[in-house]
Amino acid sequence: MKKITETKTNLPTRNILSFLSSIDGVLENWGYKRIGIPWEQVEYNPRFHQPDVKDIQPGETVYVRFVGYRDGDRICCPAKVSRKLPNPLK
Numbered sequence: 828m829k830k831i832t833e834t835k836t837n838l839p840t841r842n843i844l845s846f847l848s849s850i851d852g853v854l855e856n857w858g859y860k861r862i863g864i865p866w867e868q869v870e871y872n873p874r875f876h877q878p879d880v881k882d883i884q885p886g887e888t889v890y891v892r893f894v895g896y897r898d899g900d901r902i903c904c905p906a907k908v909s910r911k912l913p914n915p916l917k
Contacts, residue, residue: 854896862895863906877905 851861862875871878871889875897883889892913895906 859896859898859903862897862902862904863891863908865891865894866912867891869908871908875902875905876908879907879909883908883910 855861863869868888868890869876871883871885871887873885875895876889876891877895878889879892887910889908889910890912891906892909893907896903
């Protein structure tokens with residue numbers, strides 16, 4: 828969302844960024860680690876990522892759409908990944 832508001836400054840989502848940053852800080856203080864960075868290009872790993880389509884193969888290049896979270900070795904929420912970035916970002 829932060830990346831989108833940086834490119835689309837007229838969106839009302841700018842108002843909730845500080846709230847989301849606060850949530851991120853709370854999760855970090857509780858010891859949860861973030862999986863991925865939005866728009867980051869990574870190799871697909873089924874342990875850490877949830878693909879948007881079923882035919883993505885391990886090692887395939889994908890983009891992180893939404894971050895995930897882990898607590899040590901336990902994956903609480905995998906990062907959502909896609910082969911392409913959303914259309915407004917192209």
